Amino acid sequence: MQKLTKREDQIMQIVWRLKTAFIRDIIEQLPEPKPHYNTVATIVKILVKKGVLQSEMIGNTHQYSSAVDFEAYRDENLGSIKKKFFGNSFSKMMAYFAKEENLSEAEIEELIHMIKSNKNKKS
Amino acid sequence: MQKLTKREDQIMQIVWRLKTAFIRDIIEQLPEPKPHYNTVATIVKILVKKGVLQSEMIGNTHQYSSAVDFEAYRDENLGSIKKKFFGNSFSKMMAYFAKEENLSEAEIEELIHMIKSNKNKKS
DNA sequence: GTAGAACTACTAATTTATTAGTAGGTAATT
DNA sequence: AATTACCTACTAATAAATTAGTAGTTCTAC
Structure with missing residues (x-):
């Protein structure tokens, strides 16, 4: 694209x-x-x-x-983000996210649920 | 900037x-x-x-x-990505990157631990 | 000391992206 | 049937981004 x-x-x-x-x-x-x-x-x-x-x-x-789906466009755009901003380190990125947003208990639960249920389901 | x-x-x-x-x-x-x-x-x-x-x-x-620090630039960029692709939801964005990663069970547990322990520790 | 390499400042050309004008068509409104 | 509003296709003007040329300087090495 x-x-x-x-x-x-x-x-x-x-x-x-x-x-x-x-x-x-x-x-x-x-x-x-x-x-x-x-x-x-x-x-x-x-x-x-x-x-x-x-x-x-x-x-x-x-x-x-x-004529192209949003998800495909997003995936293309986000492909290099991890590399560009976190030296390709997933854990650095996650540490950043976790620290950055003061998630509420409910949000944390939701997020944990999302992570668990979405595992290996990348379209 | x-x-x-x-x-x-x-x-x-x-x-x-x-x-x-x-x-x-x-x-x-x-x-x-x-x-x-x-x-x-x-x-x-x-x-x-x-x-x-x-x-x-x-x-x-x-x-x-x-003359500007990388972190500031990164934060700006991630902020607009969050808005543009994840309806401004940090947890959705986190979940997206977590999903991409195909984490093992142990890694998921570790990640969850990190999320919980980093809560409210914004630098 | 002259030839070459790498830099400077300044300027210009090219390409890409954005904006909008012109002219003409259709349909509803008075 | 003339006015208005909004659309069409086509073209052109402007602005932004990228690329690179020219001319002159400094330094190094032959």
């Missing part, structure tokens, strides 16, 4: 959240200052060409939806 | 690793195809202007070192 630019990424985040979107929906979600309609349309067209968005004609306007 | 571009980030990773570096050291660490000396020098100069690198004259050449 092709790398996305900042703007492309921003638009994809919106589409992933909305599932399907018209240009106007994307603009609505973008923070001020809102870009010009055609600006968004241009980037969306690039995303279609890159194969990360697909479009369907609804009436006489395009409706867009993601 | 200002956002870094890809190339800038790549160079900063090297400087953080080496602690101090001359342009030639950075080039040496960069993968093939190595960019032109002046290309690196230009980006380094941008990094100085942004305030993330500082330079010191050693003889008649510049030696560069980081």
